[in-house]
Every structure is written in C-alpha cells, then in structure tokens.
Amino acid sequence: xxxxxxxxxxxxxxxxxxxxxxxxxxxxxxxxxxxxxxxxxxxxxxxxxxxxxxxxxxxxxxxxxxxxxxxxxxxxxxxxxxxxxxxxxxxxxxxxxxxxxxxxxxxxxxxxxxxxxxxxxxxxxxxxxxxxxxxxxxxxxxxxxxxxxxxxxxxxxxxxxxxxxxxxxxxxxxxxxxxxxxxxxxxxxxxxxxxxxxxxxxxxxxxxxxxxxxxxxxxxxxxxxxxxxxxxxxxxxxxxxxxxxxxxxxxxxxxxxxxxxxxxxxxxxxxxxxxxxxxxxxxxxxxxxxxxxxxxxxxxxxxxxxxxxxxxxxxxxxxxxxxxxxxxxxxxxxxxxxxxxxxxxxxxxxxxxxxxxxxxxxxxxxxxxxxxxxxxxxxxxxxxxxxxxxxxxxxxxxxxxxxxxxxxxxxxxxxxxxxxxxxxxxxxxxxxxxxxxxxxxxxxxxxxxxxxxxxxxxxxxxxxxxxxxxxxxxxxxxxxxxxxxxxxxxxxxxxxxxxxxxxxxxxxxxxxxxxxxxxxxxxxxxxxxxxxxxxxxxxxxxxxxxxxxxxxxxxxxxxx
Numbered sequence: 001x002x003x004x005x006x007x008x009x010x011x012x013x014x015x016x017x018x019x020x021x022x023x024x025x026x027x028x029x030x031x032x033x034x035x036x037x038x039x040x041x042x043x044x045x046x047x048x049x050x051x052x053x054x055x056x057x058x059x060x061x062x063x064x065x066x067x068x069x070x071x072x073x074x075x076x077x078x079x080x081x082x083x084x085x086x087x088x089x090x091x092x093x094x095x096x097x098x099x100x101x102x103x104x105x106x107x108x109x110x111x112x113x114x115x116x117x118x119x120x121x122x123x124x125x126x127x128x129x130x131x132x133x134x135x136x137x138x139x140x141x142x143x144x145x146x147x148x149x150x151x152x153x154x155x156x157x158x159x160x161x162x163x164x165x166x167x168x169x170x171x172x173x174x175x176x177x178x179x180x181x182x183x184x185x186x187x188x189x190x191x192x193x194x195x196x197x198x199x200x201x202x203x204x205x206x207x208x209x210x211x212x213x214x215x216x217x218x219x220x221x222x223x224x225x226x227x228x229x230x231x232x233x234x235x236x237x238x239x240x241x242x243x244x245x246x247x248x249x250x251x252x253x254x255x256x257x258x259x260x261x262x263x264x265x266x267x268x269x270x271x272x273x274x275x276x277x278x279x280x281x282x283x284x285x286x287x288x289x290x291x292x293x294x295x296x297x298x299x300x301x302x303x304x305x306x307x308x309x310x311x312x313x314x315x316x317x318x319x320x321x322x323x324x325x326x327x328x329x330x331x332x333x334x335x336x337x338x339x340x341x342x343x344x345x346x347x348x349x350x351x352x353x354x355x356x357x358x359x360x361x362x363x364x365x366x367x368x369x370x371x372x373x374x375x376x377x378x379x380x381x382x383x384x385x386x387x388x389x390x391x392x393x394x395x396x397x398x399x400x401x402x403x404x405x406x407x408x409x410x411x412x413x414x415x416x417x418x419x420x421x422x423x424x425x426x427x428x429x430x431x432x433x434x435x436x437x438x439x440x441x442x443x444x445x446x447x448x449x450x451x452x453x454x455x456x457x458x459x460x461x462x463x464x465x466x467x468x469x470x471x472x473x474x475x476x477x478x479x480x481x482x483x484x485x486x487x488x489x490x491x492x493x494x495x496x497x498x499x500x501x502x503x504x505x506x507x508x509x510x511x512x513x514x515x516x517x518x519x520x521x522x523x524x525x526x527x528x529x530x531x532x533x534x535x536x537x538x539x540x541x542x543x544x545x546x547x548x549x550x551x552x553x554x555x556x557x558x559x560x
Contacts, residue, residue, distance in 0.1 A: 002041040003027050003533060009047030009495060012463050013485040014054040014470035019463060024052055026491040029533040029551075033487060047495050050527055051462065054470040054485045055082025055492030056446045059427060059477060060234075060260060060292055062112055062435035063146075064092050069122035069513055071142045071550055072542050075443035076433045078523045079503065080469075080494035082531045083145040083482060083555070084433070089236045089260070090194040090210040092151030093123065094133030095158040095180060101125065103162065104154070107202035110320075112435035113308055115516040122513035130154075130180070131187035134554055142552040143536045143545070145492070147479065149193035149234055150184040152221065153202075156209035164209035165202060174217050178224035185225055188556025190477060191232040191255075192225045194218060196241040199312035199351045205320025211238070215245055219252055226255035229560045232477060236260045243278050246289045255288075258476065261430055262291035263298055263410035264417055267353045272416050279425045290476065293420040294430035295449045298410040300439040301362060301519075304331065304393075304401040308439055309352040309409060315339040328401060331393045341389050351409060356381065356388040358408035361395070365402025369395070377405075418459040421449070421468070427476055428468045437518035444503025444521045451502030451525070462498060478559040491533035494526065501525030 004026040011022040011034060023037035061084045063073050073084055086092070091112060096104050105123075108114045127133040130150055137146060156164035159176045169177065181192060194210045202208040218235075225231040233249060235241070237259050246257045264272045275291065282289045300309055305324065310316050318339075319330050330336050344354040357378040364370060372380055372395060381391035396403050411417050421428050433443035446469050454465045474483025481489050506519040522540075529537035534551035536543055 002032065002037070002039055004043045004045065004530075005037050005041035006045045006047045006052055006493070006495065007037070009050050009052035011485060012051055012053040012466045014467055014483055016463050016467045016471075019051065024485065024493065026530070026533045029491055031485060031487050031489050031491050034485060045495070045528065049497065050495045051498050052485070052493060052495050053466045054483050054489075055494050055529060055531065056080045056469040057083045057085075057473040057477075057479065057483060058431050058433060058446070059085045059258075059429040059473050060088050060431055061086055061433040062088060062091065063433065064148075065108065065114065065119050065123055066434045067137060067140060067142055067146065068124060071140060071547070071552075072536075072544075073142060073144050073433070074542070075441055075520045075522070076431070077144060077529065077537060077542060078521070078526060078540070079444045079447045080496060080523070080526045080529055081144065081443075081446060082492040082494070082529060082536075083147065083479065085147045085149065085190065085477065086434075087149030087151050087189075087193045088234055089197075089200065090152035090154070090208070092149075092154040092193070094127050095129045095154055097128060097158065098125075100157050100161065103203045104157065107153075107208060110202050110311065111200045111208055113306065113437060113439050114435065115437070115512055115514075115518070117514040118512035118516040120514070130184040130189065134187055134556070137554050139547070141547045141550045143542075143550045144531055144552045145482075145555055146552065147190040147477070147555040147558075148188075149191050150181060150189045150225075152192060152194035152213065153209040155180050155221070156213065160209070165204075165206040165212065168212055168214055169217055174220050177217075178220055181221050181224040182227060185228055185231055188554070189231065190555070190558055191234060192221060193234045195236040195238070197236045197238040197312070199238075200236070201311045201320060205317050219249055222249050222253040222255060226253040230478065230558050232256040232258060234258045234260070243275070243289065247282060247287050250287055250289050256476065257289045258292060258427065259289065260292040262293045262420065262426065264413055264420060265353065265410055266355065266412055267347060269413070269416065272419065276419065276423055276426075279423070283425050290425050290427055292429045293426045294411055294442070295417065295421045295428055295445055295453055296442050297408065297412050297417075300407050300409060300436070301404055302407065302439055303404050304396040306438055308436065309407050312351060313340070313343055315343050328397060331397055337389050337393065341387070344389075352407065353409070355408065356392070358412070359392070360406045361403060362406045363404035365399045369399050369403070414457070418453070418457070421453060422459060422464075427473060429473065437512075439519075441506040441519035441521040444523060447501050447503040447523045447526065450496065450498070455498065455501070479555065480557065480559050491530055493528070493530040495528040497525040497527060499525075
C-alpha cells in the first residue's frame with residue numbers, strides 16, 4: 001500500500017512547467033507517482049485549493065549552533081523550508097578545540113548577533129572535528145535536511161589558534177588547513193564557506209579569521225576542497241575581493257563559486273546593473289560564479305548595546321576594543337564622533353550607507369523621550385539643530401543606550417530588487433536564518449517571494465518562483481534527488497495557499513536556552529510540509545517527534 005497520497009492539489013513541479021491538478025503518491029520516503037493515483041494510501045491528504053511543490057532549499061542559514069538544541073530549525077520550518085545549508089560565511093562551531101570554544105562563541109555573538117548565554121546553555125560540545133560534528137548532528141536528528149559547509153574561519157582557528165585573527169598563514173599552516181578541508185569533504189561537507197567582508201568583526205573587535213587569509217590561501221583551500229571532484233566555495237565578499245578573483249578561483253579549482261551578499265544599494269544603483277552584466281558574461285564564458293540575492297529589504301533593529309550595522313567601521317574599533325561598561329564614554333567622545341562622520345562621508349562602509357532618513361526610533365527607554373518615537377534621525381537632527389551623528393548619539397546617551405532603532409539598509413528599491421530576483425543566474429536566498437536574532441528575522445524569504453513578488457507585484461509567475469526556491473538551488477549546489485516533484489525524487493514537499501501565503505511580521509519571544517530572547521517569524525498560508533515523506537508541518541504547526549523519529553537527514557553525498 002502507498003504510504004501517503006496528496007490529492008487534488010495544483011502541482012508545481014519545480015522545473016518551471018505550468019501548474020496542473022494532480023495527485024502525488026509517496027512510498028518509502030520518495031515520490032512514487034504524480035497524476036491520477038487510483039490506489040488508497042495509508043494516509044490521505046486533501047490538497048484542494050492548495051499548491052503542492054517541492055520543499056524549499058535555503059542556501060544561506062546559520063543554524064550551526066541552533067541545531068544542537070532546536071531540531072525543528074525555527075523559523076525556517078514554518079516557511080516551507082525542507083533543506084538548510086549551514087556553515088555560511090565561514091562561521092561554524094566545528095572544528096573547534098576546547099580551549100577555543102569561548103572565543104568561537106564570542107565571535108558568533110559579535111558577527112552573527114547570537115546570544116552567548118543561549119549558546120553556552122544549549123551547545124553540549126560532543127565534538128571537536130568537523131566529521132564528529134556531522135555525526136553529532138545525526139544524533140540530534142533534525143526534522144529538516146542539513147547540508148554543511150566547512151567554515152574557513154573555524155579551520156584557520158583550528159590550525160593557528162588565536163593567531164588566526166592577527167596574521168597571515170605560513171605555507172605549512174596552509175598545508176595543514178588543506179588537510180582539514182580534505183578530511184571534511186571526505187566526511188560529507190558540501191563545500192567551503194568563507195568571508196572577506198569588513199562587516200564581519202569577531203571577538204575583541206578583531207577581524208574574523210578568514211579576513212586575514214590572502215588570495216593564495218583561499219585558492220589553495222578551494223583546490224583542496226575540489227580535489228575529489230565535488231564541492232563549492234561560498235564566500236561573503238568585502239572590498240578586497242573582486243569578481244575577477246572569484247573567476248580565477250573557479251578556473252584554478254574547477255569548482256563553482258557562490259558569492260554573497262548582492263543587495264541593491266541606493267547610493268550606488270549602477271552597481272546592480274554592472275554586477276548582473278558581469279554575472280551574465282561569466283555564464284557565457286563558462287565561468288560558474290553566481291551571486292546570492294534577497295527578495296526582502298535589509299532592515300535591522302538595533303540598540304547602542306548591539307550596534308551591528310556599524311561594527312565593521314574602522315572608527316568603531318574604539319568601541320569594540322573596550323568593555324561595554326565604557327561604551328557610553330566612547331559615544332560621547334568628540335574625537336570618535338568626528339572619525340565616524342569622516343568615515344561615513346567617504347562612503348567606504350558596506351552595511352550602513354549614511355541614510356539617516358531611513359533610521360527610525362522604534363522604542364525609547366525613558367518616558368520623556370516618547371516624542372521621538374516614529375521619527376527618523378534626520379528629522380530629529382533637523383528639529384534639534386544638530387548634526388545627525390550628534391543627534392543620534394546624544395539621544396542614545398540620554399536614553400541610557402536603551403533606544404531601539406530600525407535601520408533601512410539595502411534593497412529598498414523594489415524595481416531593482418525585482419531585477420535581482422528574476423535574473424536567471426542569481427540565487428534567491430540570504431535568509432541568514434539562525435543569525436542576527438536580536439536584530440531581524442528574514443527566514444521568511446520563501447513566503448515573501450510567493451506573497452509579495454508573485455501574488456502582489458506579479459514580477460514572477462508561480463511556477464518561476466517555485467523553481468527559484470527548489471530546482472535552481474538544488475542544481476547550483478549539486479544536491480541530488482531533491483528540488484523536483486517527480487517520481488523517484490525524495491518526498492520533500494510543501495502545500496500552500498497561493499491566495500494567502502506570506503511571511504508574518506517578526507515577533508519578540510523568549511524561547512532560546514537560558515530563556516534568552518530572539519525574533520521569530522511565522523508564516524501564513526503554508527499548510528503542510530513533508531521531509532523524506534514524513535509530515536513536519538500540519539495545518540501550519542510543527543509536528544513534534546522524539547529524537548530518532550524525526551525525518552531530516554544530514555546530506556553527505558553531492559553531485560560533481
């Protein structure tokens with residue numbers, strides 16, 4: 001007997017083919033038939049009025065730590081995601097020696113906005129090496145599938161210790177790192193993650209380890225990664241890494257390169273057109289270098305206790321190098337403010353663009369400051385007759401640094417974002433799910449694509465959007481037997497209501513280990529999700545199961 005039949009849904013198979021009404025049969029975790037299924041299943045699901053498609057593949061998550069205590073990968077599971085890629089940007093918790101654990105966690109606090117208390121309470125550290133970490137993930141038994149990139153910063157720290165954040169590597173150290181890379185690939189890594197982004201500042205205000213690597217080191221590790229004929233490089237690029245560098249890495253290694261994060265910049269609109277043209281030119285030349293893009297505006301909630309949008313600035317080293325008990329004194333320092341103004345005027349920094357008209361006061365700590373609620377820093381500066389930097393920092397100091405700001409950073413131009421997400425060589429992702437939990441929650445990129453960009457703006461057809469979330473990422477990352485709704489493929493499936501599907505606003509909850517808070521985002525219109533033929537979401541709610549009974553798999557075999 002068939003295990004499960006989903007009946008009467010509108011099937012969107014992920015290939016880009018037009019939708020059609022059909023039944024879907026599941027047997028032994030795989031799709032066994034698509035069409036008019038005559039036999040009864042042990043379980044029958046009525047999908048009338050719903051679209052049925054392959055499960056969504058989220059290429060850019062940071063659940064490396066969260067999976068050790070949360071097998072359901074909230075918030076992604078609510079949005080139809082069935083496969084997650086972790087280890088992005090080179091940030092990971094393995095390999096990691098016991099003496100480096102504290103520094104690793106403190107770097108994740110700085111660079112990915114994670115809670116130190118939550119990680120200290122939640123991670124059990126049953127592993128040191130990357131292969132042992134994958135084995136531990138198997139025991140944790142997540143509900144979703146997991147593919148893991150090996151983190152470049154973690155590898156550097158494993159070989160070099162704390163020197164990894166202070167200097168380049170010797171030839172012998174690079175050789176040792178290459179051995180670690182080969183070991184990880186043999187154990188089942190999907191590739192190597194790295195970063196040269198200036199915004200990525202780690203423990204003690206120092207650059208994350210991968211930022212100290214030169215191009216030769218990156219090439220050597222990518223060659224080691226690809227020695228077995230598979231794997232890809234994912235890299236979040238900074239100003240020191242050019243698209244030509246990525247082309248050269250691809251040509252020398254023969255492996256795909258995926259770079260992040262390609263957002264539209266209001267201050268440099270021509271950059272979007274130029275980068276898309278280069279991406280297309282690479283494709284014509286047979287160069288497999290492609291960017292990750294987002295379908296959502298990049299916004300962040302922040303306070304001056306957690307000022308992530310500014311931490312990559314050179315001027316901010318005065319803050320990062322001191323204990324937080326001294327930050328208020330730095331914020332009040334005229335020299336610091338002048339350095340900050342000069343750096344913003346030079347327009348060198350990549351995250352915050354100096355758009356004070358897009359920085360709004362969300363909450364205040366003191367009742368006497370309620371008049372500023374909802375106003376932008378530009379407006380407050382105008383009303384007080386102050387420079388914008390002075391107006392901003394004076395308000396924060398007067399409010400005991402408890403003011404909560406909302407900053408609009410990038411991807412604010414819908415027309416330009418539409419160009420990014422419809423280009424055939426871009427990869428729609430950049431959810432950052434599992435990271436920046438005190439600042440934002442963009443885990444709902446999939447439901448945003450279906451709700452805003454298909455139903456509301458009609459920039460994509462339903463079948464094109466589903467392909468962007470399923471078959472395109474599966475092919476780009478060489479993930480076999482997933483991403484299509486076809487007989488023989490694994491039954492990672494989603495059923496959603498096309499008339500209502502969307503991401504709901506982020507909510508502030510206290511559900512992390514040690515009762516720590518975070519933003520989560522639920523979805524509207526996602527009815528069912530199956531992973532390897534087993535329901536993980538029913539009527540929009542998580543199906544909780546004990547360890548050993550959850551259907552997710554640690555993916556270790558990938559195509560060349």
